[in-house]
Amino acid sequence: MPTPPSRAKQTATGDTPKRFVFVLLDKFTMLSFSCAIEPLRLANYVAGKPLYTWKLAGENGLEATCSNGATFKLDMGLEDIERDDVILVCGGIEVQKATTKPVLNWLRREARRGNVIGGMCTGAYALAKAGLLDGKRATIHWENQDGFLEEFEEVKLTKSVFVMDGNRLTTAGGTSSIDLILKIIASDHGSDIANNVADLLIYSTIRTDQDTQRLSIPTRIGVRHPKLSQVIQMMEANVEDPLSPADLADQVGMSTRQLERLFRRYLNRSPKRYYMELRLQKARNLLMQTDMSVINVALACGFASPSHFSKCYRSHYNTTPYRERGTQGPTPGTGNRLSI
Structure with a gap:
């Protein structure tokens, strides 16, 4: 050296x-x-x-x-x-x-x-x-x-x-x-x-405590469209109380139909489907990281009905919330997710 x-x-x-x-x-x-x-x-x-x-x-x-x-x-x-x-x-x-x-x-x-x-x-x-x-x-x-x-x-x-x-x-x-x-x-x-x-260390960019750990939304989704990024940011900030497609569209100055076309064009899914996937991902995190009851997980992710939550979860992950938790081992909590 x-x-x-x-x-x-x-x-x-x-x-x-x-x-x-x-x-x-x-x-x-x-x-x-x-x-x-x-x-x-x-x-x-x-x-x-x-x-x-x-x-x-x-x-x-x-x-x-x-x-x-x-x-x-x-x-x-x-x-x-x-x-x-x-x-x-x-x-x-x-x-x-x-x-x-x-x-x-x-x-x-x-x-x-x-x-x-x-x-x-x-x-x-x-x-x-x-x-x-x-x-x-x-x-x-x-x-x-x-x-x-x-x-x-x-x-x-x-x-x-x-x-x-x-x-x-x-x-x-x-x-x-x-x-x-x-x-x-x-x-x-x-x-x-x-x-x-x-x-x-060949470490060319030193980050500060002002830098965030995740990639920006445009980088993550591979699309640079300001209104699309804004809508996704609102979705991520409102998981427990989901906003309607009409509300989302109104806040970025477009019609619901325009918002639908925007998501179809860039993400190949409807705004409703994308929002549902975000909520289910958070639900999976909570099931695997905490000992919250399934009902409380459902409420924290914007599902008023446990049965509806279970149905949506099964459709997306091909298993129920109860079985998901059971397959992760006997120790619930933050540590059950893989950390980098």
């Missing part, structure tokens, strides 16, 4: 390295974890001395297995740590099951000591379950947002790539850990070192 040009231009804030404690929950996501720890390693390389150290921790103190089956040897169990340590909880699939009482008790204890605590990917669920995100802004992977919103109403959930609210940090998963750690490195040691780390 070539020597970075700014290696001699470090602006360190002190001689004592900052230590990170990575808490690896069972079935944590490797990508989110590796995207957090590698920038720390590269920051040390760029600076030519240790700016950061880290330990791997977990409930059993021996090893942790990530969602792809790889196993990591742990340095420690859930022991007392120094007040200056930064705790990053790495979550993945089945995070509700992995968020055990010992984990919650340890997080609450360390929070009382004033530690900075973050949640990587679905690790935000563990922080919220411990009550550490009450009244704070936070984020979680977009696929887990529906269930999170239902369970933690006191958390100000955003769609940002990452969020820093006081001494609480959360990321949306995937490569968003890189953006958070680069932000920390820049704050600790200056933007030159952070930018050099990004270059070594």
Whole structure:
């Protein structure tokens, strides 16, 4: 690896390295974890001395297995740590099951000591379950947002790539850990070192906490039509109380017939069908991510009748809501969805 040009231009804030404690929950996501720890390693390389150290921790103190089956040897169990340590909880699939009482008790204890605590990917669920995100802004992977919103109403959930609210940090998963750690490195040691780390990672676009995690609607649907995007945005914002096609058309200044033609032309389905698919997708998320009753899931997705909900769900997914939940295993909750 070539020597970075700014290696001699470090602006360190002190001689004592900052230590990170990575808490690896069972079935944590490797990508989110590796995207957090590698920038720390590269920051040390760029600076030519240790700016950061880290330990791997977990409930059993021996090893942790990530969602792809790889196993990591742990340095420690859930022991007392120094007040200056930064705790990053790495979550993945089945995070509700992995968020055990010992984990919650340890997080609450360390929070009382004033530690900075973050949640990587679905690790935000563990922080919220411990009550550490009450009244704070936070984020979680977009696929887990529906269930999170239902369970933690006191958390100000955003769609940002990452969020820093006081001494609480959360990321949306995937490569968003890189953006958070680069932000920390820049704050600790200056933007030159952070930018050099990004270059070594071949990371050409550093995102901020103002960037959202999902692609824009035109990019997602593969169509750049402002009124179509506006209508879909309204649909996504009004799932519990669906708007009629007439209301949607009126708000974008067109007739219902024009709206129908617009959806047929670009999405090969009617506005009503597209809206129904959005609602059923949210319903599936809630069934697989929460322990909400099927009736409450139906109401949350704009279905006044459970029987109508079941009929629509069967037609779209070829199974009933009750069987859908049953096939996902015995542990309902946020963690049942696959996280990146």
